[in-house]
Amino acid sequence: MSTPHRNTRRQAKPIRKQLHPRNRHNQGYDFPILAKSYPPLARHVKENAHGNLSIEFADPLAVKALNAAILEHDYSITGWDIPEGALCPPIPGRVDYIHYIAELLGVDAPTAKHRHSQPGITLLDIGTGASGIYPLLACQIYGWHCVGSDINAQSLENVAAIIGLNPTLKDRFTLRMQQDKHRIFDGIIQAGEWFDVSVCNPPFHASQDEALKSSQLKLGNLARNRGAATSASTTLNFGGLGAELWCNGGENLFLKKLIKESQMFAAQCRWFTSLVSKIDNVKPARKLIHKLGATDIREIEMKQGNKVTRILAWTFI
Template sequence: MSLNRFMHPRNIYKSPPDFRKLSATNPDLAEYMSIDAERNTVSYNFDNPAALRALTCALLRQDFGLSVDLPLNHLIPTVPNRLNYVLWVEDLLESQGLTTGEVWGLDVGAGASCIYPLLGARKNGWHFVATESNDEAYQFAKNNVERNGLTEKILVTKGDEQSPLMSAVESSGRHFTFCMSNPPFFESQSERTEKASYKPPKLSANPVAESDAVAEGGEVAFVGKMIEESLLLENKIKIYTSMLGKKSSLTPLKTLLHSKHLAFTTTEFCQGRTMRWGLAWSTSLNLDDHPLPHPLKTLKKPVSYPIDFGAQSETSRMSICLRVMDLLQSELQMYVVAEGAGKWRVAATEMTWRSQRRKRREKERMEVDGEESVPENGKPVAAGGYVLQFFLLVRADAFRYGVELEWVDGEKREYLHEVVVFLKNRLAEVIAK
């Protein structure tokens, strides 16, 4: 299924380019095109790295007046998805009132294309410091800035992989409005090779440099390091952002941000059949005050489960609420944080609700045998992350009282239903029939 309809609403590529018109001004595209005269259709060989490079160069030249030189042994960026990221940064800045005056961005790992600074400078007049640690990619990035006459807007510097943000801020001696990053997905070359083996050979043909694809600990470790550095830099960068290649990376990174009490927001970047995920956080701004729409929000209906206790007195209502809290915190060992009147965020690091019945039976057996009962925690499912997060909401009026559990995040949505079943079993005596 094509995800183009979920692109950023201002993305000019929501409708695919007209390849016939594009090839008229970019003749090198023709060798990668196939025309079906009978059906009057055009197909393009997106699986060929040289074809992808030709298309990227053509779109940048036609739509942004940019000329770039892209080596085939480095990542060839797709313009529509990179534009999605730039447009999202525009939205973040606008929501926080940061578009007036000079806007300075820091691009961590700009790559050979230096595409984000080039797009930001040409489209919006932003200033950039772009860092790149790979020697060859660094030289290509510098050349691409120079050939477009943007040296007054973009400074390309050598990056420091051990201190990606701190070194750039200290060496430049300036504060930044935002930073961008598109870190390597894979933790090791062996993981990269394994993932490539799942695809047909033609989809694994691009010989991307290891520096573009692999980093120690993968993108979670890379962005995790950025989060730690942001605590030291504080508002020297007002908004920190990154584009992630794996949805599974969101959970541990969001857990880390929660633990540091940092405000953050997320989004999805869609192009063709490819999805990427955006993560932004700040040490000085409350990004939750101006929530931005999620492109895929309409795809999934909110998952929530009500528990109705029927008509209850004020005293009983308080007792039920306290009992629910006790079950979540004491028995299930979940973290419960108040988010407002009648609303709590609940997080679980383990699937403790699955082991409660077994633990009670084991405790009863030990008591019968005269053995000492030893507390046991459930087996962690996601090291360093939550397996389930949900909101606990009080639903009450003059006649009825109840609570509702609303899915927020986690490994499986089914886990929320399992927690609801657990609570209903333990609260059966007060649930309305």
């Protein structure tokens, strides 16, 4: 399959997404270079209504191919893949989280010469999912040591396969199974262990039905904006690993559990952090954190286009 080369000049035009200043994706995607680095992406790259090269973002296979290309070309991660139905994370937003966490920890921006200059930093990812995306990026951008936890064995098996294809990750990224679905840190953080930071992208829906409706609405909007049809197979292609998208009580209840349990491990983690997608959940979460005796609480806004996501960070130290 040939690699598309048209409109490379227009493709290189900066796309102002308001990403973190350290984020290498502030200039948008160079699709010809990405497709050359990862040939399976080429068949998904087409000219859009504005005359620029792009992909159909309502097509999960196209998005997965784009992710694999970005991870291959920009972060030297080979063979990234996820099972059918797993959550396919948009890379630029995940990269933003890691950069904001680095700032929170006082870590300098990485350079080509000192790309892995902070190997002493340890990160715990709660619910790493089938993509393992946050530890993968933290390892490759900053050289941190990471632990990814999950309640889903299939997810962990998939991440283990990715690690196995990338020898540089084997000593820096380890996986742990959470045996009790009602626990978060308990059973994962071991006695005498220390983490500089924990990260989490909570399941934000309260039920599978709610997650399905949200997915259909989102993909339908994407298709309409691009003048394309959205098939049932596309909108339903998300639910195989439900824990990534929904849990009883949704994001609000999950945050309460996360915050309460963090107090139990207050002396073993410098900063606890979590994404909060629904603004209505921020105030009660902050109130609970304060009630439990945190010494510092931070609310960090991440912007990508018109979308605003928040990182809530707290420490008891």
